[in-house]
Amino acid sequence: MDTTKKRHTDNKEADILHAAEREFLSKGYAGARTTAIAEAAGVTHAMLHYYFRTKEQLFKRILDEKLRLMGQSVLAAFGQPELPLMARIKDGIERHFDFIAANPELPRFIVNEIFAHPERYELMQENIRVLLNPLQYSLQQELDESAARNDTEPIDARMLLIDIISLNVFAFIAFPIIQPLLGDLTADREHFFAQRKQENIETIMRRLKKL
């Protein structure tokens, strides 16, 4: 029926939210145009103000959802405590990588908007902390136990998570820059990112292994 990507439903409020997500994610708050959102949603731009009052309020709806999604993705990726440590971490890297691959615009969007307006972030902070603190502690405990058994190197769980997220996220963020520089390597996008995934797993596993 509808061959276009943007399926307009009978729910204009949802259509606007959907169009806003695309506009804000790709252009950021400053670059986004409410008129463009309305047009993409197939409504007059007065409707946008009718449902969401202001650009800022509409934006906040999107940002909050994406912040929650980002936090949950980390939790979902590493929250498999039944596995042994190394398997748990390897599995976590893969899940987290796959999530970023499925949402490649998300990290840049969040990083930018938090940087531009840190105060927007303040309300969400506590929620995310509550979500991620238990993960941090359970992971740290496992790491400490494993290190005590001399199975792996001792490491701060937070540093390890930053390592993993750095490796998983950066290639997606920087892809438009490195692609023209590494033409052949990145020619097949799927293959390049499959390689990156393996490289990240290898790098982190080696970070933890006893030498």
Add this chain to the structure above:
Amino acid sequence: MDTTKKRHTDNKEADILHAAEREFLSKGYAGARTTAIAEAAGVTHAMLHYYFRTKEQLFKRILDEKLRLMGQSVLAAFGQPELPLMARIKDGIERHFDFIAANPELPRFIVNEIFAHPERYELMQENIRVLLNPLQYSLQQELDESAARNDTEPIDARMLLIDIISLNVFAFIAFPIIQPLLGDLTADREHFFAQRKQENIETIMRRLKKL
């Protein structure tokens, strides 16, 4: 004499460029205001158009300079071929890290603006490639020789560089997000980044070492 940060010289063109750099780096092209640039530079905004015609042309001056700087920083960091391989790479990581630490806004700026307008990047691409290709080849050659001697693990030089740049850049990009989540760890900013630097070196050295 002048206790303010923005030293206005007798050269208004330079003052505008300096103010434009600060505005564009912190807000991006879409968020930057030419009136704010003119005000920060202490000139009427007509002067901005007199010297640079359009916002776009002024922006391009800044972007080109920053792209060149970013490319040169990688070259300068790893272009010390007299050292043995592991020392060369460790030294490169440190130099590159220090450059990012001294220019923490740069990666986000470049990543964003290239993503928003890839066509702006086309002219610079070839310059950067010419700059970085010799580095890539000399590094690959050393890596291959070292691996042939069974001193280190075999690895693609481009993948290694992406690993290093990912680790070095991401903590700076994401700092506003992780700081509120990891309050105590990041309380002393200097100390946190000193730790990150050591962590990155450790991670990459282990990536290369024979097990």
Add this chain to the structure above:
DNA sequence: ATTTGCATTAACAAAATTGTTAATTACATA
């Protein structure tokens, strides 16, 4: 001293962008 050319300003203008409002339509329910 006059001319010439660049630098500078104030005022203006055009377009874009966000937001409002009053009138109209659709729709459910009494």
Add this chain to the structure above:
DNA sequence: TATGTAATTAACAATTTTGTTAATGCAAAT
């Protein structure tokens, strides 16, 4: 069917933002 509420539109308005222009200043060369 009448009525009340929500949805929708077109027109308007305010502000912001980029860019132009014509007049003026200023300093060096003729």
